[in-house]
Amino acid sequence: MSEFTPLSRRAMAARVAHDIPEGWVCNLGIGIPTLVADCLPKDREIILHSENGILGMGPSPAPEDVDPWMINAGKQNVTLLDGASLFHHADSFAMIRGGHIDLCILGAFEVAENGDIANWATSAEDAAPAVGGAMDLAVGAKRIWVVTEHTTKDGVPKLVSHCSYPLTAPGVVDRIYTNLAVIDVTSRGFEVVEIIPGLSFEALQVQTGAVLYRKEN
Amino acid sequence: MIDKRVRDVAEGLEGIQDGSTVMVGGFGSVGQPDSLIEGLIEQGARELVIVANNAGSGHVGLAKLMEAGRVRKIICSFPRSAGSVVFEDLFKAGKLELEIVPQGTLAERIRAAGAGVPAFYTATGVGTKIAEGKETREFDGKTYLMERWLPADVALVEAWRVDRWGNCDYRGSGRNFNAIMATAAKTTIVLARKIVELGEIRPENVVTPGLFVSRVVPFQSNVSV
Numbered sequence: 001m002s003e004f005t006p007l008s009r010r011a012m013a014a015r016v017a018h019d020i021p022e023g024w025v026c027n028l029g030i031g032i033p034t035l036v037a038d039c040l041p042k043d044r045e046i047i048l049h050s051e052n053g054i055l056g057m058g059p060s061p062a063p064e065d066v067d068p069w070m071i072n073a074g075k076q077n078v079t080l081l082d083g084a085s086l087f088h089h090a091d092s093f094a095m096i097r098g099g100h101i102d103l104c105i106l107g108a109f110e111v112a113e114n115g116d117i118a119n120w121a122t123s124a125e126d127a128a129p130a131v132g133g134a135m136d137l138a139v140g141a142k143r144i145w146v147v148t149e150h151t152t153k154d155g156v157p158k159l160v161s162h163c164s165y166p167l168t169a170p171g172v173v174d175r176i177y178t179n180l181a182v183i184d185v186t187s188r189g190f191e192v193v194e195i196i197p198g199l200s201f202e203a204l205q206v207q208t209g210a211v212l213y214r215k216e217n
Numbered sequence: 218m219i220d221k222r223v224r225d226v227a228e229g230l231e232g233i234q235d236g237s238t239v240m241v242g243g244f245g246s247v248g249q250p251d252s253l254i255e256g257l258i259e260q261g262a263r264e265l266v267i268v269a270n271n272a273g274s275g276h277v278g279l280a281k282l283m284e285a286g287r288v289r290k291i292i293c294s295f296p297r298s299a300g301s302v303v304f305e306d307l308f309k310a311g312k313l314e315l316e317i318v319p320q321g322t323l324a325e326r327i328r329a330a331g332a333g334v335p336a337f338y339t340a341t342g343v344g345t346k347i348a349e350g351k352e353t354r355e356f357d358g359k360t361y362l363m364e365r366w367l368p369a370d371v372a373l374v375e376a377w378r379v380d381r382w383g384n385c386d387y388r389g390s391g392r393n394f395n396a397i398m399a400t401a402a403k404t405t406i407v408l409a410r411k412i413v414e415l416g417e418i419r420p421e422n423v424v425t426p427g428l429f430v431s432r433v434v435p436f437q438s439n440v441s442v
Contacts, residue, residue, distance in 0.1 A: 052244040052390050052393045053390055053393055054390055067389060069388045069389025070247075070390055071244075071245050071246075071247050071390055072390075073244075075245040075246075075299075086387075086389070088392040088424075089393050089394050089396075089397055090324045090325060090327070090328040090397045093324045097321050097325075127315070128297060128304075128305075128308055128315055129297075129317065130294070130297045130298065131294055131317055131318075131319050131320070131347070132295045132319075132320050133320040133321060135319040135321075135341045135342050135345065136321030140321070166346050169343075170343075170344040170345075
């Protein structure tokens, strides 16, 4: 039995941040995606978008610098970078739905091998699920990356052949970062890009609810 | 002389009828006109249909109006959030109708109403529960969903500086739904954080031109931000 340590939430966020190139405009979902903001490489200019009308969000403010009028879509206080802009909700979602956002990083309950994502309702019976901007982002952003634990707390795979929860959008996910691996969603299904040290391809397959393929270089 | 200023909240809310569709601006606590929302309790209108991004939090503002039993239905994108206890209780008890709308579709339905566009097509929601019962159509090889405009009887908006013609600007992230809801209602009532002289907001910095605004209510300083 080999030894391995799954990535922490913070380490997962840092792993995603490492792959975002200079100049991209990115929207970060709630949960682990939000942590990406604090892990962005300092030597790259990456512009963060927020649904409630912000481009160019900076780091969280120190307690004495909180401006109660500046919050992000997760209702947390934020700062603005020089070069930031503010706008209303229709313009903000025109940016999203019009394909102007380079990348959206979302959390997920499930991702299917064909790129389907379920991240808004935990059951078909949930009559009051909170969708927020997830459906708009899932279909509107140029790329969708998901960051999530590889399985639920009970060990049930979150990467599956078919989603069982209600879909947020069909066929939109490009890449998945988990606490165990980085996986591309391709026309043939899940292709493993990298695995954390000490974990074998076969052991990763056991924790995944769909067939994994080795990335061909 | 054009002067849209009114004395207080009560005068600002005069004439709102039972069964009205009322838009409530703001996102989170920013730009939420709590004193206008709570003013509706005293004003007395019942069976209201509320359009807002969230379904209220704690026991203030929208949550307080819902708790007072004045809301028949809420149209929103994110009903459940930290502190949405009033919504959850009423919804569980079957005392509140709910229409969930993706946030971008909500914004665009409001914008469309303000711009006189009765319907539009969007990719958002295609292949999901949101699409059930809605018309779809293919454009250039891709499937889109038809969504209808969302006009209102009344919009309750909070702005930062407002002049007597109703020209508004907004502070920080306070534009959010305020700036689009202001365009989409028969009567738009603006809670003004500061009332300023004509010309004090430079023309190139006016975000909501006064033509969209019906009444300007001075901010009551005893209400928390």
